[in-house]
Amino acid sequence: MPIKRRTLSTAASKLNSGAKTVRDVFEPPVDTEKESRPTKKTKISAGAQKSTNNSVKDVKKKSISKKVEAEDNERDCGEDMEAEAENKASTNNSSGPTNTSMPATLSFQKKQEDTIKFASWNVSGLAAAVKKGFDTYASAEDADILCLQETKVREPLDISAIVDRYPHRWWAIGDKKGYGGVAVFSKIEPISVTYGVPTHSDVDYTKSRVITLEFSNFYYVACYIPNSGTKLKNLAERMDWDIAMDKYLRQLDEKKPLIWAGDLNVAHTKIDLARPSSNSKTAGFTAEERADFEKLLNGGVQRFVDTWRHFHQETKGVYTYYSYRYHCRTKGIGWRLDYHVVSERLLDRVLQSEIRSECYGASDHVPIVMILKA
Template sequence: MSKKQNTLEKYLKPEVKEKNIHSNESAESSTRPTKKVKKDETNKTLKIPESLFFEKREGTVKLASWNVSGLNAALKKGFKTYVEAEDADILCIQETKVNEKVNDVVDSKKYKYRWWGFDEKKGYAGIAVFSKIEPISTSFGLPTHPNPESTKGRIITLEFESLYYVACYVPNAGDKLARLKEKIVWDEVMEKYLRQLDEKKPVIWAGDLNVAHKTIDLAKPNTNQKTPGFTPEEREDFERILNGGKSKFIDTWRHFHPNTEGQYTYYSYRFKCYSKNIGWRLDYHVVSERILDKVIESEIRSNVYGASDHVPIVLVLKDL
């Protein structure tokens, strides 16, 4: 075993077996009860399987995305362990819940280019992107939104020579769907923005998109028809974004795993949902259809759980 593996041996955890279990768990922290509940035992420190410590394929670019559900808390529970193990070329994190830059989150010698987006509300939303590759330009927020200033903590767009990389944290429809109308507006302007970019260059849309597209994408579809992230309106909007224009966008993980059940990216800390494999697939790497041939793999890091109630997702490309 290498020195690197030995140092991180304490984080190793076996695979969670896939199960077709159903749940009516909510998909957003804002909808969770405020009363004290018994949390999952995995909400202590990050467990990383030895299999993640692999050599990067030569001539490829790796993109990783992770909703960290509070960066400061994630840092105490093994965030850096994952960053070191994955060694992505571009790392996007969402729901940082910080309102200023956090020092020493990543190795500054590796990730020379770093950007932070902050929400107006303290301790809410927030996004950051760390890259080894210098983009041509960078922009913040969603310019097509009626209130673009309010979206700076949710979107960072990097322009490269051959494509746009849109790192995104889509808002939730809220407890009792209080913000569903706002979410529908977001979906409309998000689609407009993506299509505007796509007319110029292909797009990679990455992050927590806060929607379970199909019934196969969450454990308990039958009891979640009115739950944020799985309402008919949100699912129809996502379907339209993917397939409603002249050019199409591809949900890469589902493309490579068309019939796979029981793999999710979000597990509530309540009721040992991770141990029972009761979850939602809310995190995506979506790409313009015309660059699908560049995608080598799209994976969910199901074993990387504990530092957040989400797990990371990874996209490997032939090049940028």
Template sequence: MSKKQNTLEKYLKPEVKEKNIHSNESAESSTRPTKKVKKDETNKTLKIPESLFFEKREGTVKLASWNVSGLNAALKKGFKTYVEAEDADILCIQETKVNEKVNDVVDSKKYKYRWWGFDEKKGYAGIAVFSKIEPISTSFGLPTHPNPESTKGRIITLEFESLYYVACYVPNAGDKLARLKEKIVWDEVMEKYLRQLDEKKPVIWAGDLNVAHKPIDLAKPNTNQKTPGFTPEEREDFERILNGGKSKFIDTWRHFHPNTEGQYTYYSYRFKCYSKNIGWRLDYHVVSERILDKVIESEIRSNVYGASDHVPIVLVLKDL
């Protein structure tokens, strides 16, 4: 056992076996009831299985994305354990719920380049990117949006020599779909922005995109047609973003796992959804079709649960 494994041994736990159990569970914290509910026992401390302690492939670039559902809380429940175990070259986190930079989130010697985006509302949304690789330029927010200032806590774009990396936390359609019209506007301007970038360089679009694209991407599709993240409007918008232009974008995980069921990235804390495998696939690494041949793997870290109600996702490229 390596030194790293010894250091983190207390966090190890057996793999949870998959089950295909259906639910009409909501897809985002903003739609959860406000009353106090009994939380899953796994929402205490992050457990990391031994299978995650592996050496990075030589000559590759690893990108990781994770909705941490509150950074300060995640830090108390093993966030740094995952960061150390994964050792990604670029790490994007969403739903930080902070309005100022948090010190010592990552090793500053490893991640020399760090960016934070804050929402106007206190304790809401928020995004951050940590990178070992210096980009050519960075920008914040969605310039194609009617109110671009309001999007700074949701998008950070890094420009590299060969591509754009768009770290993103897409808004939720809201309880009873109160913000569905706003979400539709977001989808329209998001598509416009991605296509503008794609005309210059290929794009990687990463993060919590807050949509389950196909019925296979959530546990109970039949009873969730009017649930945020799975409405016909949101799914049609996502389909259009992927396939509606001259150039196409690829959902990399689904590309490599076309028929895989029961693999999700979000599990509600209610009713022990994680242990029952009741979830939604809301987090993605989407890439321009023309760089798909650079993608070596696209994975969901299904065993990394406890510090957030989401699990991380990972993309490995031949180069950046």
């Protein structure tokens, strides 16, 4: 079916008017070159052309290149540091499956009535994931709300497992080709939808990383938090993000409880990754990132709860991310970077929070699932 692109304002008006048509709401990246780019009919001097090019470069430098890095490389999360340790240990460090490709068939426990199933998955490139078993998972899970991170698409994709199942779809497109992007698909129509983190100093940048759905008795915040980068080159920006995110979530929580889902790019404690001792200065496990996450969970008047850890307490060796490098999956060298976090007052409605450990191979992450009493 053809994909229709709509601006956020158009989407909001449709939602407010009660429209229930199948649609893809598309939030495109900010085109930093558009206003500076001359049309074919415009004649400009060489000097003006040079000035225009310099202007474009300046805009890119400030709004894109400084913030959007080669996330695939950053995503290795310090395995160069881990490699030596791995070579010294041949034992498996995981308490779960070690398959390196998606199972041909999947089946999960049928959802109970009067519950809402949430699923979140960093697909590390949706087009590639579709070729490696994405449809198998999406069909078997059949979540009521599915959130994807790192879609790496430039426009909505017409995928049967999504289009046939979810009448409400939102795509936040990354501002650099081949990077980032968040999408949310829902069987339930929300009251409103917003993109980005309004408390951040660069809201446009955040629009490709956060989508918030408002429902009658909770908010759902789908999120892909920036990586601090190789050698922590983006750590300062990550700290700024954490401050803005904390403020935004607390503003929402003052109105109604929330669910915060996605790749949050932090391993909270030492049991949330296989090699804590060699990664204290690696993106995702720095003292600064961990302290920010701890502060967000427990530092306010209203607490937030990491639902998987709540149900699984001291469980070790269960992770959501395994690098493709160094045979990390087969050796069980992983990180738990993906979360369903909820407002504490919503916790008594959370029935289950799980990691789909067997669903590896379509991405270097595995999906996570949470069941909420409706």
